[in-house]
Amino acid sequence: MENKISIAPMVDRTDRNFRNFVRMINKDVLLYTEMITAQAILNGDLDYILGFDEVEHPIVLQIAATNPKEAYQAVKIAERYAYDEINLNVGCPSDRVSGNMMGAYLMAFPKEVANIVKAMKDATNKPISIKHRIGIDGKNVLPDTFEQTLLDKYEDMMNFIHITEKAGVNKYIIHARIAILAGLDPKQNRSIPPLRYDEVYRVKKENPNLHIEINGGIKTIEEIDEHLKYVDSVMLGREIYDNPMILTEFGKYYGSEGEINITRKEIIEKMIHYVENMEKKNLRPHLFLMHTHGLFHNVRGSKAWKRAINETNANSGTLRKLLKEM
Ligand SMILES: Cc1cc2nc3c(=O)[nH]c(=O)nc-3n(C[C@H](O)[C@H](O)[C@H](O)COP(=O)(O)O)c2cc1C
Known part of the structure; x- marks a missing residue:
């Protein structure tokens, strides 16, 4: 297509x-x-x-x-x-x-x-x-x-x-x-x-x-x-x-009518997987997480999300904690 x-x-x-x-x-x-x-x-x-x-x-x-x-x-x-x-x-x-x-x-x-x-x-x-x-x-x-x-x-x-x-x-x-x-x-x-x-x-x-x-x-x-x-x-x-x-x-x-059915929770689960792989390779998760600050754009929780993932030492643990709090 x-x-x-x-x-x-x-x-x-x-x-x-x-x-x-x-x-x-x-x-x-x-x-x-x-x-x-x-x-x-x-x-x-x-x-x-x-x-x-x-x-x-x-x-x-x-x-x-x-x-x-x-x-x-x-x-x-x-x-x-x-x-x-x-x-x-x-x-x-x-x-x-x-x-x-x-x-x-x-x-x-x-x-x-x-x-x-x-x-x-x-x-x-x-x-x-x-x-x-x-x-x-x-x-x-x-x-x-x-x-x-x-x-x-x-x-x-x-x-x-x-x-x-x-x-x-x-x-x-x-x-x-x-x-x-x-x-x-x-x-x-x-x-x-x-x-x-x-x-x-x-x-x-x-x-x-x-x-x-x-x-x-x-x-x-x-x-x-x-x-x-x-x-x-x-x-x-x-x-x-x-x-x-x-x-x-x-x-x-x-070709698929309407929306792609993925929730923020599911996206964060994928992010955890990706960040864990970065950690295994000794790459800084911040380099990835800094690009995700818009995930809660214009919805409740946006400020807390940005604050947490913008920390330069944010990692897969940060994501797990955020997921639990959601
Ligand atoms: C931070 C930033 C970096 C950009 N870097 C490039 C670039 O490397 N190459 C390019 O062709 N355009 C670059 N642009 C322009 C965008 O590709 C696009 O043409 C422009 O932002 C207008 O589209 P938009 O209104 O949808 O953002 C950049 C834009 C921004 C905001």
């Missing part, structure tokens, strides 16, 4: 521990890694950076790259791991990233992105997708040679899509706001530029052959259903992290 919902790549959040937590609640949604730079793959501890568990399938590796050569090498290395899809980040507005000619900055260089995609395709047969913004404001960041640094029109985005599509991309995940490369930090860039969903719908309408996924500010099942009238799939980030129980409402997108 085609995947209708994905969990957005989020640095410091969608690591292996958080992805395992998602899988305790929902086995179907499409997962993403955090953004991993090609340089990190070329220089890092591979199992630590790229390793994942069987249950995490289907899972997409998101990379950021500045040039075709390093993209080729990084994807070639990642071939040792069984990712289902590779995604190129052309949406991150961070200075650290655009200063290095990566992320949203690359929207101004669609031919270079096409070359990066071609290199990635030389290294793998897996599908390559792109996550990008509807546009960028590159004032004070793009080189002076640029006639204009504001690339925020629908036509600018379509120029980017048409050029990269020719390199073999069929799926675009579009964060429906522009990125302002100077003056806003990444957090502000996820809330201040207004959402422009209509332009994402228009891409799908005018390019029915492309898989178009919409992203940005989506929080409820009603909103998801509305978007799915116009696009192929929907990506949620912050809402899943803050309110993971929403994952139990996704059954209808995966």
Whole structure:
């Protein structure tokens, strides 16, 4: 079945521990890694950076790259791991990233992105997708040679899509706001530029052959259903992290009518099992538990839960105690 919902790549959040937590609640949604730079793959501890568990399938590796050569090498290395899809980040507005000619900055260089995609395709047969913004404001960041640094029109985005599509991309995940490369930090860039969903719908309408996924500010099942009238799939980030129980409402997108029947008690039982395994391997349970603070989002017990699991020495005993008290 085609995947209708994905969990957005989020640095410091969608690591292996958080992805395992998602899988305790929902086995179907499409997962993403955090953004991993090609340089990190070329220089890092591979199992630590790229390793994942069987249950995490289907899972997409998101990379950021500045040039075709390093993209080729990084994807070639990642071939040792069984990712289902590779995604190129052309949406991150961070200075650290655009200063290095990566992320949203690359929207101004669609031919270079096409070359990066071609290199990635030389290294793998897996599908390559792109996550990008509807546009960028590159004032004070793009080189002076640029006639204009504001690339925020629908036509600018379509120029980017048409050029990269020719390199073999069929799926675009579009964060429906522009990125302002100077003056806003990444957090502000996820809330201040207004959402422009209509332009994402228009891409799908005018390019029915492309898989178009919409992203940005989506929080409820009603909103998801509305978007799915116009696009192929929907990506949620912050809402899943803050309110993971929403994952139990996704059954209808995966062939089972209505909800996924799992209770918080059952989830905590799975968590105990996972944390005990971490303890056996001398891994710090905190690295997992810190991602679960939203389990009681907006229900009674939320404060007590957060307080207990945010303790840096919280462990399987803490979970057992909480379970007993429930
Ligand atoms: C903490 C955090 C880290 C993020 N890291 C990445 C990243 O590594 N790669 C990426 O493409 N987007 C990243 N994003 C952006 C999200 O993928 C997503 O596009 C954005 O949060 C909008 O979706 P939402 O409103 O559903 O959260 C990050 C967002 C947050 C909140």
